[in-house]
Amino acid sequence: MTKILVALCVIIALSACVQEDRFTTEELFDDGWYFVRIDGELAESDSLSYIQGNIPSRAEAVLLPHTPRIEPLVVNDQWQGSCFYFKTFEVAKEEMDQRLVLRFDGAMNIADVWVNGKWLKRHLGGYLPFEVVLNPVLTEGANAVVVCLDNRDNATTGPKPLAILDFNTYGGLYRHVWLQKNKKAMITRSTEGYSDAGVLFRTLNINSSYAEVSVQTDIRNLIDTEQDVVVDIDILDDNNFIVAQDQVYYTLEANGRGTFEKQLEVDFPELWSPANPNLYTLRVSLSSDGELLDRYEKKVGIRTLKITNKGLYINGEQTFLRGCNRYQEYPYVGYAISDKAQWRDAWNIKSAGMDYVRCAHYPPSEAFLEACDAYGIMVLDAILGMQYFGDKAFEAHALQSAKDMIRRDRNHPSILAWELSIDEAQMPKSFTSAIAPLRDREAPGTYTAGCMKDGYDIYLESRQNRKEVDYQRPLIVSEYGDWEYYSQDAGINQEGWMGLNDEERNSRQPRESGVRRKLQQVANIKEAHEDNVDNTHAIADGYWVMYDYNRGNSYDLEYSGICDIFRLPKYSYYYFAAQRGDREERYFKPVFFVANDLSDSTVKGLQVYTNVDSYRIEKKSKDKVEIVYNFDGTDKRYVVHRAGEAAGVVVRRLEDGPVMPTTEEVKDVEIYYADIVDSRGTVVTLSDDIVEWVVSGDAHIVSPDEGKVKNMQIRAVGGTSAVVIESYGKYNVKAQYIGSEIVSE
Numbered sequence: 001m002t003k004i005l006v007a008l009c010v011i012i013a014l015s016a017c018v019q020e021d022r023f024t025t026e027e028l029f030d031d032g033w034y035f036v037r038i039d040g041e042l043a044e045s046d047s048l049s050y051i052q053g054n055i056p057s058r059a060e061a062v063l064l065p066h067t068p069r070i071e072p073l074v075v076n077d078q079w080q081g082s083c084f085y086f087k088t089f090e091v092a093k094e095e096m097d098q099r100l101v102l103r104f105d106g107a108m109n110i111a112d113v114w115v116n117g118k119w120l121k122r123h124l125g126g127y128l129p130f131e132v133v134l135n136p137v138l139t140e141g142a143n144a145v146v147v148c149l150d151n152r153d154n155a156t157t158g159p160k161p162l163a164i165l166d167f168n169t170y171g172g173l174y175r176h177v178w179l180q181k182n183k184k185a186m187i188t189r190s191t192e193g194y195s196d197a198g199v200l201f202r203t204l205n206i207n208s209s210y211a212e213v214s215v216q217t218d219i220r221n222l223i224d225t226e227q228d229v230v231v232d233i234d235i236l237d238d239n240n241f242i243v244a245q246d247q248v249y250y251t252l253e254a255n256g257r258g259t260f261e262k263q264l265e266v267d268f269p270e271l272w273s274p275a276n277p278n279l280y281t282l283r284v285s286l287s288s289d290g291e292l293l294d295r296y297e298k299k300v301g302i303r304t305l306k307i308t309n310k311g312l313y314i315n316g317e318q319t320f321l322r323g324c325n326r327y328q329e330y331p332y333v334g335y336a337i338s339d340k341a342q343w344r345d346a347w348n349i350k351s352a353g354m355d356y357v358r359c360a361h362y363p364p365s366e367a368f369l370e371a372c373d374a375y376g377i378m379v380l381d382a383i384l385g386m387q388y389f390g391d392k393a394f395e396a397h398a399l400q401s402a403k404d405m406i407r408r409d410r411n412h413p414s415i416l417a418w419e420l421s422i423d424e425a426q427m428p429k430s431f432t433s434a435i436a437p438l439r440d441r442e443a444p445g446t447y448t449a450g451c452m453k454d455g456y457d458i459y460l461e462s463r464q465n466r467k468e469v470d471y472q473r474p475l476i477v478s479e480y481g482d483w484e485y486y487s488q489d490a491g492i493n494q495e496g497w498m499g500l501n502d503e504e505r506n507s508r509q510p511r512e513s514g515v516r517r518k519l520q521q522v523a524n525i526k527e528a529h530e531d532n533v534d535n536t537h538a539i540a541d542g543y544w545v546m547y548d549y550n551r552g553n554s555y556d557l558e559y560s561g562i563c564d565i566f567r568l569p570k571y572s573y574y575y576f577a578a579q580r581g582d583r584e585e586r587y588f589k590p591v592f593f594v595a596n597d598l599s600d601s602t603v604k605g606l607q608v609y610t611n612v613d614s615y616r617i618e619k620k621s622k623d624k625v626e627i628v629y630n631f632d633g634t635d636k637r638y639v640v641h642r643a644g645e646a647a648g649v650v651v652r653r654l655e656d657g658p659v660m661p662t663t664e665e666v667k668d669v670e671i672y673y674a675d676i677v678d679s680r681g682t683v684v685t686l687s688d689d690i691v692e693w694v695v696s697g698d699a700h701i702v703s704p705d706e707g708k709v710k711n712m713q714i715r716a717v718g719g720t721s722a723v724v725i726e727s728y729g730k731y732n733v734k735a736q737y738i739g740s741e742i743v744s745e
Contacts, residue, residue, distance in 0.1 A: 023295065025181055028665065030666050034059040038081055051119075053088070055086045067335065070703070074557055092140070099180075102179060108174060110150040114146040125384065156393045158384060166553060172336055182222060183222065184293055187284060198407065210266060211302045213302060219252065220252075230247060232287070233246045233282075277373065298411055321539065322579060325546065326547065331565050348655070360382060377414055379415055383405055383421075402418070427450075432450065432454055435455050463484055463541075464483045476538060488506075506520075506524070509559055578593070593608070597685050598641070610629065612631040646737065651675075651733065671722060673720050674720065690714070690715055690740065691737060692738050695734075696731065701723055702724040
């Protein structure tokens, strides 16, 4: 067999710009950490030594985000236990009078924080941020922070035990950590313990010529004497021109706080919607005696949202949202992915023709929400929970999580509603009756959603649980297209299933499962989605699920995704993508896809998923199909060849979107693909041959067996070998086709 090398050499330089949604007085605290995983009982003497900041010799130097253990592709036994993170940092003499705070964006699941040997805080819950005030224990010069995490099953935080859970919770400091430095005065953060903390942006009214918006700001005096401050509020368009502004002069009492609301008018605003997600920048600056003390910048959208049992109205226009559910895990590294990886996930969802995502069953990262703002994806933002409701401590924690999530996310125009409900669980009246008042305090004018009818604005119902449509309540179809076919209890076209075995007839189809079974997944999705649209008054429906994923309760992947766990599309991805038909939408793309690679001679027909003007089949045989399609008056030729003998590889990477974050993060996580091709360049979808990957420069391959390596041989699945790469600077990637047998080094 001839071996042709078709390699990709990529050099990436991570950007170092101002974060879009951060305070100027915050800096990333992601580098310089050391890590130790405890795989058994920790001796008391070792524990005391760790708490004092003594880094053990076996500790590993790590960059955040970080996962405690590289897991196999199929996670049969996810690591659970305790681990420690250590870092030393310097505090200058002039900083000793400032307010210094660490903010953890995500620490799984129970976190204890010590600084200079003094315990400062315990935080419960792995998905939402918390802050630790450092001042009481700081010293000039070197300081040591130690974080102990415990990700074992916890009855207070939930969800139910991992061994019976439908997803994996992973662990570690898997999101960013920030060091906040403020002097004299500050704009308070949403992580403060009161509802009016931080900045709250709302659209109050829109008419034909202007929009009225509200900006509520909370500030704090950090010194023990009264001081006069100035707060400048600016709204800037995408060309950085100020389109509205106001200024507040405020006298802060000694160590006091002040909260005020200002209403501004934006003339002829560019409104935010899923079709055209126009964004402005809200900039709030705090100064004293001409010195800038703090500044908050946030991308915001001007839009109105109204939800009734008659429909969803965005800026007064009735809209139906087609979407999916999404888990955030990546292969091998679990939750520990970069902001850029979060944005790639969002772009992949938008490219699939979707304008809505349900963040099942826990809060997403802020980076994912920023991407949804930019791409026009409405979000059902969910607290953690699934099929388990615990005691009073659990209830109190769930309500606190609801407050924390709303405070963190309430300025995102992409938020459709708050899922303040424990999925598929019976919740007590004491909990559901607290939801509306909580929402009114934290984000007035927004909507709540839950899997029970009482206590929520929107009813969430999965298609498999639908008995009778209640037209008196707004409805979101929370899940559809998977379980009803897997359990064979809710299909409509039962006769169409005749002659199919259980594996063939359900929607859980691996990408490599072949033409016939991937077409069956599409048939199920089409039937279920059309049922949602035609036979309910739902404002949105979410297919289960966007990406294949691991489960604590199962020894294989859950394959109902329209993409596999490496984000590679199945036929159903293109079925959804072809549903985007309005060419006036900002992210409209022409789609033309033939759902048949000619590898299965028993599949006679051709299914075409497209949103183009017209097409015609010019030639068709068992080895080749030629189609001409027309888009905007231009003919294009689309050819499908039956693959021949494998000859080489073509390398590509998971696509960036047209908008990507400006970020200071030190590490990126990317997925690369090597498609095994024949001499014509046709992907050999039946191939499971070997590809050798080589990475040079500031990057490594994530290997479940060897950890971090520079070269690795990986077998293809469905004609494509996929690799996860962590990078922290400039690097090169190469891949070479090896053949059917692994070549020993």
